[in-house]
Amino acid sequence: MKGIRQLAERLNISIGTVSRALNGRPDVNDETRRRVLEAAAEMGYVPNQSGRSLRQGTTNAVGFMIESGFDVAGNPDNFFLGVFDGVQTVLSRHHLDLVVLPCATDEDPTQYLQRMVTRRLVDALIISATHRTDRRIELLNKTHIPFIALGRSATPGNHPWLDLDFEGVANRAIDRLVAKGHRRIAVGVPSNDINLGFVFLDGYKAALARHGIAFEPNLVIRAPSSEQGGYQTAHELLTMPEPATAVVLIYELMAIGFYRRLNESGLSPGRDIAVIAFRESPLSRFLSPALTCFRMSLRDLGITLGESLLASMPAYADIYPQGIVRRVWPMELVEGGSDQAIKG
Amino acid sequence: MKGIRQLAERLNISIGTVSRALNGRPDVNDETRRRVLEAAAEMGYVPNQSGRSLRQGTTNAVGFMIESGFDVAGNPDNFFLGVFDGVQTVLSRHHLDLVVLPCATDEDPTQYLQRMVTRRLVDALIISATHRTDRRIELLNKTHIPFIALGRSATPGNHPWLDLDFEGVANRAIDRLVAKGHRRIAVGVPSNDINLGFVFLDGYKAALARHGIAFEPNLVIRAPSSEQGGYQTAHELLTMPEPATAVVLIYELMAIGFYRRLNESGLSPGRDIAVIAFRESPLSRFLSPALTCFRMSLRDLGITLGESLLASMPAYADIYPQGIVRRVWPMELVEGGSDQAIKG
DNA sequence: ATGTGCTCCGTAAACGTTTACGACGCTATA
DNA sequence: TATAGCGTCGTAAACGTTTACGGAGCACAT
Structure with missing residues (x-):
């Protein structure tokens, strides 16, 4: 018409x-x-975008795959919406648009991604919530579509990635707790094979070694990244023969359950067991005592993510000459009262 | 290839x-x-989707527009991820895919939508977070692309919509509070012009009228849909000459701030001021006292949303013969200790 | 007069599909 | 035998763009 x-x-x-x-x-x-x-x-x-795409093999859109049933942040505010905002901001500078591709819980993520790639709906991809070994990365390495992973992975390949600095989080949390006199420090990590758990554990072990503290496997408590998971973590900790005096939880949502279990036993977070968690949300200040946690700008993360992706696309490499980006995103510690010094 | x-x-x-x-x-x-x-x-x-789209003028994708800076649920778990899951489930039955279109905070939503429509990226659209008067609905009424709104609006048109039953929430909350002896009941509603606030207020007024309670405009407290907003709401309530004995908050996140402000004054939620909020999240049980709130299945909502959209698309009208759907989504009350009977 | 280079524009092929149309071979019926 | 009908398949046009190629017109130098 x-x-x-x-x-x-x-x-x-x-x-x-x-x-x-x-x-x-x-x-x-x-x-x-x-x-x-x-x-x-x-x-x-x-x-007409279809005609244009057909002719020049480009769609002027980049995809951001998320898994509906799985919030990588497991945190009480919306992690992804903030990141989208940043990515979209960068893309719109170049007349590109962001389309989010939510994989349903009942579908295999790799198959879903396969379909999206062959559909040629997007020119480039962002994948999130990377696993220790991630078949999506294998798939994308075979095709030649530019992509970036939000999260590292042990899956080989020289693709770009941007990851939260979980190693830094672990190191700084442990340093802080050790400085306050703690020696038996537990960690609560995800029970699935999402990679950030492994990165976090590496940082934990490295920090313990620096302080000359022996690593005890039974202080690593695996639980779902939920409020219930935090409850379980606390329960497991309290029923150990020799309980830890501090814990670092990887998801703030777990802290809620952790607090709840402690309260049930008449214990007080901060006073009886020190708690540090990742990531700051509106809850952190409200919890009593306020949670010591880590802060970051989701929008800035999204901006860097978008720029890093563009840098790996031939058509934009001259504008963003940083090459293959592989870096961690720093976080800022926010002090609360939940990680007080050891008693006595 | x-x-x-x-x-x-x-x-x-x-x-x-x-x-x-x-x-x-x-x-x-x-x-x-x-x-x-x-x-x-x-x-x-x-x-190849481009070739196919070009030939038959269809893309086999439906779009779901969200505004990155604005979480309609304002709630401590991810409202949209759950809904996406349900929508995607329905769509995949018909070899359709869902693409989420996140509008950046710095872009005008109507212009963004305009661009997405003319791009012909999707065959149909879902818009969310509808406003009292919504220019996006005007736009979509002019084009002939099928769409459904998640949320009612005062903007005229005979388009389908699905909305949460905020009127029912208000009515049931007020009934419950009145039955417990409360007569001065405040409400905390959004300060922007999102439509759910108006619907909620209508229900509130109707319920008061049924119980023969006069409507007092200063018991309607407008605040941002955040933890801070809840804090402000409590503050405003406490500094009134004649404070209310109960409050209904439209966002659970506000309850956190509300609790916080009460605690600062040595007051206890539930005992001193009854609180009911929408919508249940992992927090609800953890708050002390546990929050009386409303529960719903996000996935089921998404499924109904998807089916209702398909019903308005000519190509699927025979499979989903419900016609133009305009209905509210029911919610279930979850009892906590935050709405106890009035003192004395 | 011829050649060279430049600016501007028209022509037509290509991208990967879907689908209207017609052709072909076969069977059944008159 | 002629005709009609059916099942199956090939042919080619069409969808709306972009772009390689070449040509027309002009200015200028040789």
Whole structure:
């Protein structure tokens, strides 16, 4: 109805010239270009994306795959919405759009991704919640679609990634607790094979070693990344023969359950057991005592994520010359009262 | 590289037949169809979406627009992820896919939607977080793309919508509080013009009228849908000449701030001021006293949302014959200790 | 007069599908 | 035998763009 053809007929010029004028090609007269742009605006003409995609094999969209049933942050505010905002901000600078691809809980993530890739709905991809070995990365390495992973993985490949600094989180939390006199420090980590748990554990072990503290496997407590998981973690900790005096929880939501279990035993977080958790949310200040945790800007993370992805796309590599980005995202410690010094 | 042409050559049949076989057309031999499907699976062939869209003017995708900076539920678990899951489940039954379109905070939602529509990226749309007057609905009414709104609006039009039963929430909360002896009942509603606030207020007024209680405008407290907003609400309530004895908060996240402000004044939620809030999250049970709130299945909501959208699409109207759906989604009350009877 | 280079524009092919149309071979019926 | 009908399949046009190619017109130098 309102294709490029109608536009050309109306101006009595060929569709080739119209296309060139619209796409900013140099070989078109200034006056002609002005007329074309004017008529296009007047008619409300917007190029049909399917035709354009078919011809030039590009869609001007990047995909962000998430798993509906799985919030990587497990945290009481919406991790992804903040990140989307940052990514979208970067993309819109280049007339690209972000489409989020939510994989349903009952579908295999790799198959879903496969479908999205072959569909050619997007030019590039962001995947999140990477696993220790991630078959999606294997898949994407085979195809040649540019992508970046939000989260490291042990799966080989020289793809770009951006990850939260869980190693730093672990190190700084342990340093802080040791400085306050703690020696028996437990950690609560996810029970699935999401990679951040492994990274976190590496940092934990390294920090213990630095302080000359022996690593005790039974102080690593695996539980779901939920309020219930935190409850379980606390329960397991309290029923140990020789309980820890401090704990670092990887998800703030777990802290809620952790507090709850402690309260049930008449114990007080902070006073009886020190607690540090990742990641700050509106809850942190409300919990009593306030939770010592780590803070980050989701939007800034999204911006860096978007820029890093563009840097790996040939068409934008000259604008973002940072090459293959592989870096960790720093976080800031927020002091609460939940990690007081050891008693006595 | 792996188009329908290669598939046809490999089988020594025409691409027309291959296409018909893949699309389940009747005029193809069973044996031929079997061979085509087998070869397609083996080659990992998936039709190019651009070519298909161009030819038949359809994209096999539906969009779900969200606003990154704005979580409609304002609640401590991820409202949208649950809904996505349900929608995707329905769509995949018909080989449709869901793409989420996150509008950045710095972009005008109507312009963003306009761009997505003309891009012809999707066949149908879901919009969420509807406002009292919503220019997106005006826009979509002009175009002829099928859509459904998650949330009512005062903007005219005979489009389908599905909305949470905020009127029911208000009515049942007030009934419950009145039965416990409360007469001065405040409400905390959003300060922006999102429509659910108006619906909620309507229910509130109707319930008061039923119980013969006069409506007092200063018992309607407007605040942001955040923890801080809840804090403000409590503060405003406490500094009133004649404070209310109960409050109904529209966002659970506000309850956290509300509790916090009460605690600062040495007051106890439930005992000194009754609190009911919408919507249940992992927090509800943890708060002390546990929050009386409303529960719903996000996934089931998503399923109904998806089915209602399909019902308004000509191509699926025979499978989902419910016509133009306009209904509210029921919610279940969950009892906590936060809404005890009035003192004395 | 011829050649060269430049600017601007039209022509037509290509991208990967779907589908209207018609052709072919076969069977059944008159 | 002729005709009609059916099942199956090939042919080619169409969807809306972009872009390689070449040509027309002109200016300028040789």
